[in-house]
Amino acid sequence: MIRVAVAGFQHETNTFAPFPTPLSLFKTGGAWPALTRGASLYETMHGLNIPLSGFMATCPHEMMPILWAGAEPGGYVEDEAFEAITGEIVTAVAEAQPDALYLDLHGAMVTRAFDDAEAEILRRLRAVVGPDIPIVASFDLHANLSPAISELADGVTLYRTYPHTDLADTGARAAHLLDRLLQGPLAKAYAQVDLLVPITAQATEFEPARSLYAMLDDLDVTSADIAMGFPPADIPNCGPSLFAYDPDPAKARAAVDRIAATFAAAEDTFDARLEPAQACVDRALTLPGPVVIADPQDNPGAGGTGETTGVLQALIDKKVPDAVLSMLYDPEAAAKAHAAGEGAEIEIALGGAFPEYSQPVMATVIVERLSDGVFDFTGPMYGGARAHLGFVARLKLNGTGITVVVGSRRSQNADQEMFRVVGIEPADHTIICVKSGVHFMADYLRVTDRILFAESPGANPCHLETLPYTRLRAGVRLGPGGPVTGNEG
The missing domain is CATH 3.40.50 (Rossmann fold)
Structure with a gap:
């Protein structure tokens, strides 16, 4: 044998x-x-x-x-x-x-x-x-x-x-x-x-x-x-x-x-398909829902911090009447929500831990649902795996139609269960925002084919000419038709 x-x-x-x-x-x-x-x-x-x-x-x-x-x-x-x-x-x-x-x-x-x-x-x-x-x-x-x-x-x-x-x-x-x-x-x-x-x-x-x-x-x-x-x-x-x-x-x-x-x-x-976050939200509001907005430059699945607030701030600025976002990596916010308990109203700072990408969003939120972050995935990519994401909380921004899911471990949203873990059914909402690059499509195309990619600062820039490369081999182009960079050493 x-x-x-x-x-x-x-x-x-x-x-x-x-x-x-x-x-x-x-x-x-x-x-x-x-x-x-x-x-x-x-x-x-x-x-x-x-x-x-x-x-x-x-x-x-x-x-x-x-x-x-x-x-x-x-x-x-x-x-x-x-x-x-x-x-x-x-x-x-x-x-x-x-x-x-x-x-x-x-x-x-x-x-x-x-x-x-x-x-x-x-x-x-x-x-x-x-x-x-x-x-x-x-x-x-x-x-x-x-x-x-x-x-x-x-x-x-x-x-x-x-x-x-x-x-x-x-x-x-x-x-x-x-x-x-x-x-x-x-x-x-x-x-x-x-x-x-x-x-x-x-x-x-x-x-x-x-x-x-x-x-x-x-x-x-x-x-x-x-x-x-x-x-x-x-x-x-x-x-x-x-x-x-x-x-x-x-x-x-x-x-x-x-x-x-x-x-x-x-x-x-090859097309990166990005548009500025504010313009992306504007366009989503003109489309019949649900519409998915991805935040690929803050995709934890590509090394993003998972806690930038550019897309969230765009939702707030545009006074979006109905939007859900998952999953914002913010262990402190999740712990504070769990300490307060379901139904509590608390003042909180959301995300923005890395100022080079974004600032925290200060908000009054209602703690709508709590979870220990242990659940089974059901989508085509992760399906069958069990998640262990620590404290997870569903937070409704007071006076808005915006709900944010915060979690205690970085993980990209490539599965609808990252909403359902706190009782949100994505298809029931007009705008669905996911911290993901492309993987989310495997599951969310079951919900809608209206998908937009927001450009908001993060650790995974898709305009490659903006990255400070110093060690690429000679002759490599930074994106289609982009500049040629690299060195011999």
């Missing part, structure tokens, strides 16, 4: 975010499971939309489960966290001496010590298993994948949907690719694209990403994939990359070249 060691270590690092990601965030979980080890992975991963779940359900070989750890996107992963989790994986693999290895990684993890953290994980694992043990890894669509990743891994699969509804499917494809590699090696082809694509322009609900990903199934190779890249990462290998595998090296190279040419031809059609 072939023995396959499996492990996962996921983080999407925004190097511009104003806070680090410590080990404690991997241990406690939130929207995704907390750090899980050994045989407990069978129960924890069962039925979840996570690559490791799809791999374990598909792979016919004997599993040797090690661990899975993930944390909400944020700033640099602290070296202690990286060394603790990576060290545990490497030690377990060395002791297990498996016949093959599967890794559920993100591809955009950055630490102070390692720009290319996933390559460092692969480097250490390759050192203990040797050159002949096949290693297959799956990665996020937003991965920044270097040439070293291509060299160190025998096979790579990537998510093909954004919103990410195919995580488990990507793990299943990795299982099939590993089976093929166990029959013999495949030729690799790899290329980088010298263009940073804004996060909101990467959505596969829109062109050109929809067609770029659709073409993958038409390529006559064993496997091919596209990484769109994660722009708010000031590292040399930031940006899109392309992969193909086939027994015939010429066919693999031709597939990558075809994707690259199609990508280049589509550059001018």
Whole structure:
């Protein structure tokens, strides 16, 4: 029986975010499971939309489960966290001496010590298993994948949907690719694209990403994939990359070249779809409800602080008669609401903890509903997972039609349950505001197709020319038709 060691270590690092990601965030979980080890992975991963779940359900070989750890996107992963989790994986693999290895990684993890953290994980694992043990890894669509990743891994699969509804499917494809590699090696082809694509322009609900990903199934190779890249990462290998595998090296190279040419031809059609928050609210008021307004530049799922108040202030300024917003990350406000109790009227400061992005909104609020933040997701992306978001409170701004949901752990709103946890049914409201970039669409398109993207300051700027990059490789364009930047060092 072939023995396959499996492990996962996921983080999407925004190097511009104003806070680090410590080990404690991997241990406690939130929207995704907390750090899980050994045989407990069978129960924890069962039925979840996570690559490791799809791999374990598909792979016919004997599993040797090690661990899975993930944390909400944020700033640099602290070296202690990286060394603790990576060290545990490497030690377990060395002791297990498996016949093959599967890794559920993100591809955009950055630490102070390692720009290319996933390559460092692969480097250490390759050192203990040797050159002949096949290693297959799956990665996020937003991965920044270097040439070293291509060299160190025998096979790579990537998510093909954004919103990410195919995580488990990507793990299943990795299982099939590993089976093929166990029959013999495949030729690799790899290329980088010298263009940073804004996060909101990467959505596969829109062109050109929809067609770029659709073409993958038409390529006559064993496997091919596209990484769109994660722009708010000031590292040399930031940006899109392309992969193909086939027994015939010429066919693999031709597939990558075809994707690259199609990508280049589509550059001018990538659209970030942003409009200023005030104008966005104005337009929402002219449309039949419900209308969803996303706040992508403060998306916790891309390292945003999750507590900026630009969109909330626009709602207040426009005297919107009916709007709900979720989830504003504000542990202090949530704790104060819980201390006061349901029905209480309290003076409170909402959000605005980072003055470089926004100021607190001072308000009198009515505490309408409280929750411990433990609930089950039901949407297409998170569905089946259990959230642990700490104290959550539903606050009605007195004298307005605006209700804000505050929570105690950063998490993007990609699921309607982040309203329902405090008794709000999103479809019953005229304007629905979500702290999310694109993932919310998977669930909220069930409510409405009237979706707007507000431009309000946050840690995930979608106008990439505004980011203070200093370490990009030479020749990278900051957005479609944008300036060329980078350096040689």
